[in-house]
Amino acid sequence: MAIEIRSLAWHGKGLDLIDQTALPHEIVRLDVSDVETLIDAIQRLAVRGAPALGASGAFGVAIAMLQAEREHWDAAALDDAIRRIRDARPTAVNLAGGVDRVLPFVAQGVDAVLAEAEAVVREDVAANKAIGAHGADWILDRVERRPLRVLTHCNTGSLATAGWGTALGIIRELHARGVLETVYADETRPLLQGSRLTAWELDQEGIPHFVQPDGAAASTILRGLVDVAIIGADRIAANGDTANKIGSVGVALACRDAGIPFVVAAPQTTFDPATAHGDEIEIEERPESEVLEWGGIRVAPAASRAFNPAFDVTPARLIDAIVSEQGVIEP
Numbered sequence: 007m008a009i010e011i012r013s014l015a016w017h018g019k020g021l022d023l024i025d026q027t028a029l030p031h032e033i034v035r036l037d038v039s040d041v042e043t044l045i046d047a048i049q050r051l052a053v054r055g056a057p058a059l060g061a062s063g064a065f066g067v068a069i070a071m072l073q074a075e076r077e078h079w080d081a082a083a084l085d086d087a088i089r090r091i092r093d094a095r096p097t098a099v100n101l102a103g104g105v106d107r108v109l110p111f112v113a114q115g116v117d118a119v120l121a122e123a124e125a126v127v128r129e130d131v132a133a134n135k136a137i138g139a140h141g142a143d144w145i146l147d148r149v150e151r152r153p154l155r156v157l158t159h160c161n162t163g164s165l166a167t168a169g170w171g172t173a174l175g176i177i178r179e180l181h182a183r184g185v186l187e188t189v190y191a192d193e194t195r196p197l198l199q200g201s202r203l204t205a206w207e208l209d210q211e212g213i214p215h216f217v218q219p220d221g222a223a224a225s226t227i228l229r230g231l232v233d234v235a236i237i238g239a240d241r242i243a244a245n246g247d248t249a250n251k252i253g254s255v256g257v258a259l260a261c262r263d264a265g266i267p268f269v270v271a272a273p274q275t276t277f278d279p280a281t282a283h284g285d286e287i288e289i290e291e292r293p294e295s296e297v298l299e300w301g302g303i304r305v306a307p308a309a310s311r312a313f314n315p316a317f318d319v320t321p322a323r324l325i326d327a328i329v330s331e332q333g334v335i336e337p
């Protein structure tokens with residue numbers, strides 16, 4: 007039975023978010039009704055995943071408008087607040103896309119902005135369900151082994167979207183069709199979206215899975231334990247190059263060497279035709295402490311520095327299929 011987890015919902019005066027940093031041990035809800043709290047939630051990954059960021063950006067404009075009214079901001083202050091929400095994280099194109107989508111409605115008032123933001127949510131859930139069906143069809147047409155063993159990276163489920171999931175939506179669909187043996191969920195260092203969030207979502211649905219260290223992924227694939235890898239995306243350039251959570255490109259290289267498909271699943275809102283190639287995508291660099299510390303305790307020598315890019319770019323030539331709600335592209 008599919009369980010509906012809503013990562014975010016408008017509650018009348020603000021946004022109700024599941025604080026994803028507290029999962030899986032606690033379900034903590036955040037009530038976000040001012041711009042600083044929203045930007046903070048986005049930057050510390052309380053809300054995360056490209057489509058969920060898109061919806062947050064769209065609702066964020068309404069939050070800014072309501073705060074502007076309460077605190078008597080002038081037009082410049084409102085514009086500045088909206089720009090800061092739009093720029094809160096750089097890599098997922100959905101965040102800016104969600105803000106831009108509702109901007110034409112600002113002149114009509116907050117109810118018009120909210121109606122458009124709700125449309126972003128509805129369309130994302132519908133897109134994810136279509137992605138699940140297209141992706142499962144494509145995989146079952148090309149991969150013979152049954153039942154299937156799937157590897158995934160990061161979290162692309164209900165938490166990362168407005169509902170259902172992209173790569174995880176395909177995995178749910180394969181499970182529903184009774185053709186899924188197991189999922190290898192990369193733990194996804196350093197913030198553990200795989201072991202904390204993907205494993206939690208899989209567990210909620212009774213989908214068999216192993217959490218594995220990111221460093222195991224290439225070996226699991228080359229040992230023949232995986233039939234297909236399915237990941238999400240934060241931004242897909244016009245040529246198909248795909249930015250996703252750091253570690254994705256290593257999975258793609260291993261899949262190519264092993265001769266198994268590497269599949270990217272993302273809604274059209276993650277496609278960025280204005281970016282020609284992957285090397286034009288801005289890669290977010292996150293705080294060094296995320297790598298140098300473990301649970302708030304320093305583990306690396308005091309003098310060590312960290313390089314902490316949050317995303318990498320998989321070249322289109324390593325991608326066998328990009329699945330969106332419109333169907334499957336084979337780059």
Ligand SMILES: CSC[C@@H](O)[C@@H](O)C(=O)COP(=O)(O)O
Nearest residue numbers: 054055056160162166238239251
């Ligand atoms: C459907 S979510 C797709 C991507 O946004 C996801 O794979 C990812 O990389 C998320 O990164 P995060 O840093 O957790 O926001």
